Amino acid sequence: MAAAAAGTPVFLEVRTQLRSALLILGEPKEGGTPMDISITPSSLQVKTPADCTELRLPAEVRLVPSSCRGLQYVAGDGLHLRLQVWAESNAKLISMFNQSSQARECCTFYCQSCGEVIIRDRKLLRVLPLPSENWGALVGEWCCHPDPFANKPLHPQENDCFIGDSFFLVNLRSDLWQPRPELAPVETHCLSSENHFKLKPKANTKVICKRCKVMLGETMSSETTKFYMTEIIIQPSERNFPIIPRSQFVQSVIAQCLVELSTARSTFRFTIQGHDGKVYILLWLLNSDSLVIESLGSSRGITKFPLLEDILKADSSSAWNAVKVLYQPCVKSRNEKLSSAWESDISIHTLTLPSATCLELLLILSRNNATLPPSLRYMNSFQVLPSSL
Numbered sequence: 001m002a003a004a005a006a007g008t009p010v011f012l013e014v015r016t017q018l019r020s021a022l023l024i025l026g027e028p029k030e031g032g033t034p035m036d037i038s039i040t041p042s043s044l045q046v047k048t049p050a051d052c053t054e055l056r057l058p059a060e061v062r063l064v065p066s067s068c069r070g071l072q073y074v075a076g077d078g079l080h081l082r083l084q085v086w087a088e089s090n091a092k093l094i095s096m097f098n099q100s101s102q103a104r105e106c107c108t109f110y111c112q113s114c115g116e117v118i119i120r121d122r123k124l125l126r127v128l129p130l131p132s133e134n135w136g137a138l139v140g141e142w143c144c145h146p147d148p149f150a151n152k153p154l155h156p157q158e159n160d161c162f163i164g165d166s167f168f169l170v171n172l173r174s175d176l177w178q179p180r181p182e183l184a185p186v187e188t189h190c191l192s193s194e195n196h197f198k199l200k201p202k203a204n205t206k207v208i209c210k211r212c213k214v215m216l217g218e219t220m221s222s223e224t225t226k227f228y229m230t231e232i233i234i235q236p237s238e239r240n241f242p243i244i245p246r247s248q249f250v251q252s253v254i255a256q257c258l259v260e261l262s263t264a265r266s267t268f269r270f271t272i273q274g275h276d277g278k279v280y281i282l283l284w285l286l287n288s289d290s291l292v293i294e295s296l297g298s299s300r301g302i303t304k305f306p307l308l309e310d311i312l313k314a315d316s317s318s319a320w321n322a323v324k325v326l327y328q329p330c331v332k333s334r335n336e337k338l339s340s341a342w343e344s345d346i347s348i349h350t351l352t353l354p355s356a357t358c359l360e361l362l363l364i365l366s367r368n369n370a371t372l373p374p375s376l377r378y379m380n381s382f383q384v385l386p387s388s389l
Helices: 135-142 246-265 309-314 336-343 355-370
Strands: 010-015 020-026 036-040 043-047 052-056 061-074 078-087 106-111 117-123 126-129 160-163 167-171 206-208 215-219 224-228 232-236 269-274 279-294 320-329 349-353 382-388
Touching: 010 043, 010 052, 036 061, 246 279, 246 320, 246 349, 246 355, 269 336, 269 355, 279 336, 279 355, 320 355, 349 355, 355 382
Parallel strands: 126 160, 269 349
Antiparallel strands: 010 020, 010 279, 020 078, 036 043, 043 052, 061 078, 106 117, 106 232, 160 167, 167 224, 206 215, 215 224, 269 279, 279 320, 320 382
16 A cells, blocks of 8 residues: 555545445645545545545455445545445464464563563473463362362463463573562572572562563462563564564554454453553454555645554555454543443453553553544544554
8 A cells, every 4th residue: 555645634444344445535735625536446546636645555455436325524534435345354463372383392582672581492382271260160060079170270381381361371490580570679588409489478579571671470479470462572482583663562462362352252342450450441342354544645734644653664555454442541530430330240351461551552542543533533432443453
């Protein structure tokens, strides 16, 4: 996708499953009317007396010009119209862990923020998903005899990696890397010659990156550590650390979590909770089949709709796969009643992240929402945004 010249901002949202598209042609600059709109299967062109804007579509998207309907003018946005479209989704998720290809390989764990090596050359023989959080309460329904799993937490062995909804559980050997507490030193004592440490009650269990001081996870026991997916990148050891813009990485990981949980558990409402137990965001997943395309040219005085600047800089030749969510912030005592109602609803799933990442995600949501065409920013009392895949 490329814009030859940007005189009129163009926003196109394609729903691949519904095979429909919403096209918004933004307000042209003064003296930019009348407009001559030309639509072909592979491009669209907007001509005004002052300039010309052309949007060439990626190969996986083809419009049906004869299906244009519902033309209307919306104040603040410009012209709206709908079209039929043929599209294929080519979503490339930032993989949190490819079980089939990376299991049994030597892997290196990196801090996503700065690239610091957290665990080097760990050979993982088992990469297993953890059961849902309420699995213990359901054991009584499965077994006709006393609970065989009572008081037996699921902790990984040395070559295991257990995957939760938003975290990894890894067995840390002290000869590889020891977590550093965030504030006061954690009191420890050695256990024989293994030099493993044992946390005393009420110890600070935060795991902090030695280089950038970002919180990576939490210590669950003397050997088991929880790493949050938004903070860690796992790569085969022969590969180099992938440099991914922070906001793009966070969006992609959260989007993948939402899509996977909605598919596996048929739940579409989520609370984003910090490791401190506070709820920061309420999310409602609307769809995961959107492609977003917009004009990228830079012209003086033209208001564009740049959704994801990190992705725009990285790849300006294709559409962006996105999930669309409604969201409500819950910071500074906002939406307390709604948050309380969601927390007591068993159909709503909670994702736990470092508190700083929750605030970071809220800023990303707010920024992306503010760059949508005005008429698309709200639905009832919720704010709307597409988050990149």
